[in-house]
Amino acid sequence: MHIQISGVSKAFNATPILKDVNLTIQSGEFITLLGPSGCGKTTTLRCVAGLETPDAGSIEVGGKAFVNAATRTFVPTHKRKVGMVFQSYALWPHMSVAANVAYPLKRRKTPPAQLKPLVASTLEAVGMGQHAGRYPHELSGGQQQRVALARGLVSAGGVMLFDEPLSNLDAKLRIAMRSEIRRLHNEFGNTSIYVTHDQDEALALSDRVIIMRGGVVEQVGTPDDVRSRPVSSFAADFVGFENILACRSVSEGSGRRTAVLDGGLELELTGAAANLETGMFVAFRSSAVRLGGERGAGINAAGAVRDSSYSGETRTVVVDVAPGVGITAAVPDSADAAAVYRHGGSEVSFHVPARSVVVLER
Numbered sequence: 240m241h242i243q244i245s246g247v248s249k250a251f252n253a254t255p256i257l258k259d260v261n262l263t264i265q266s267g268e269f270i271t272l273l274g275p276s277g278c279g280k281t282t283t284l285r286c287v288a289g290l291e292t293p294d295a296g297s298i299e300v301g302g303k304a305f306v307n308a309a310t311r312t313f314v315p316t317h318k319r320k321v322g323m324v325f326q327s328y329a330l331w332p333h334m335s336v337a338a339n340v341a342y343p344l345k346r347r348k349t350p351p352a353q354l355k356p357l358v359a360s361t362l363e364a365v366g367m368g369q370h371a372g373r374y375p376h377e378l379s380g381g382q383q384q385r386v387a388l389a390r391g392l393v394s395a396g397g398v399m400l401f402d403e404p405l406s407n408l409d410a411k412l413r414i415a416m417r418s419e420i421r422r423l424h425n426e427f428g429n430t431s432i433y434v435t436h437d438q439d440e441a442l443a444l445s446d447r448v449i450i451m452r453g454g455v456v457e458q459v460g461t462p463d464d465v466r467s468r469p470v471s472s473f474a475a476d477f478v479g480f481e482n483i484l485a486c487r488s489v490s491e492g493s494g495r496r497t498a499v500l501d502g503g504l505e506l507e508l509t510g511a512a513a514n515l516e517t518g519m520f521v522a523f524r525s526s527a528v529r530l531g532g533e534r535g536a537g538i539n540a541a542g543a544v545r546d547s548s549y550s551g552e553t554r555t556v557v558v559d560v561a562p563g564v565g566i567t568a569a570v571p572d573s574a575d576a577a578a579v580y581r582h583g584g585s586e587v588s589f590h591v592p593a594r595s596v597v598v599l600e601r
């Protein structure tokens with residue numbers, strides 16, 4: 240089902256929450272709305288579901304207007320046939336698993352001859368076939384979420400909406416359920432909109448990621464686009480670039496253009512960095528920073544180790560290059576690395592290859 244969100248705005252108590260949101264979602268696509276708390280992800284989803292009414296704009300699904308503020312069209316939620324899965328599983332405690340899944344079908348007056356096999360096959364698809372007779376309190380959190388998924392899937396006439404469905408699960412289960420959600424999306428052939436503030440989840444699940452900021456769409460791209468080519472310092476920060484520096488000035492001399500960045504770091508402006516101008520930003524990941532004697536095209540500088548911490552396979556080292564300006568580097572962890580970088584104050588040189596530096600216009 241193709242989804243077209245056009246010019247959607249919404250205010251609560253005169254505070255604008257969505258500001259002219261435009262999104263085109265292809266039929267069969269899995270897209271994620273990613274952004275910090277309060278940026279309007281859930282409100283966007285609720286407008287598609289019919290749980291909120293936009294003040295302006297329209298939402299069309301499969302060529303049919305769900306809502307259009309200009310023509311005062313509004314299709315109520317139960318007639319939209321979208322499947323919804325929430326963070327709180329929202330199961331009826333007094334109903335069995337099968338009855339919970341059957342509930343939206345009964346409300347729609349689905350004939351029993353169709354209802355029973357549909358509930359059974361959907362419970363089978365989510366791996367809960369053998370628990371149809373149990374009650375929610377007899378299930379683990381992960382199993383309850385599977386039932387909620389099945390209930391969403393039977394309601395979905397081609398569109399699934401997910402609002403942080405995995406937030407209540409532990410880390411291991413979250414990763415397992417991610418693949419389940421993606422598998423079911425493919426198997427059922429739905430178009431899915433998924434809300435999260437977890438970038439790993441967004442990158443793992445989606446065909447495209449929509450980064451939102453303060454009620455507007457900041458960036459739309461494939462997981463690789465948003466991870467490797469953020470469009471702004473906000474987007475770069477959100478997808479985990481640890482180092483974001485402003486360009487303070489650009490100078491030209493003897494055929495070379497050189498930028499001075501925060502902390503006095505210098506970067507020769509060639510290749511991808513050729514367009515950098517004063518007021519713009521550069522970003523690079525901690526994994527791109529080489530500590531030690533290596534030099535080459537890019538940033539070559541030195542500073543004093545502020546501190547270092549063990550973080551899994553790598554050791555994260557913060558090097559101060561100026562008062563209040565630290566560069567974060569990730570180096571493979573070893574006893575040597577721990578010994579060298581554990582203590583603050585020691586002088587270390589570092590290099591950031593030019594190819595690892597991303598230029599951001601804002």
Ligand SMILES: Nc1ncnc2c1ncn2[C@@H]1O[C@H](COP(=O)(O)OP(=O)(O)OP(=O)(O)O)[C@@H](O)[C@H]1O
Nearest residue numbers: 251252256274275276277278279280281282283436
């Ligand atoms: N019914 C409402 N009445 C008043 N304010 C609301 C209402 N619903 C949402 N808001 C406000 O709108 C803003 C955006 O909320 P929304 O839930 O869309 O954000 P979000 O990006 O999904 O954030 P989160 O990840 O915290 O859920 C918040 O500041 C919230 O307090």
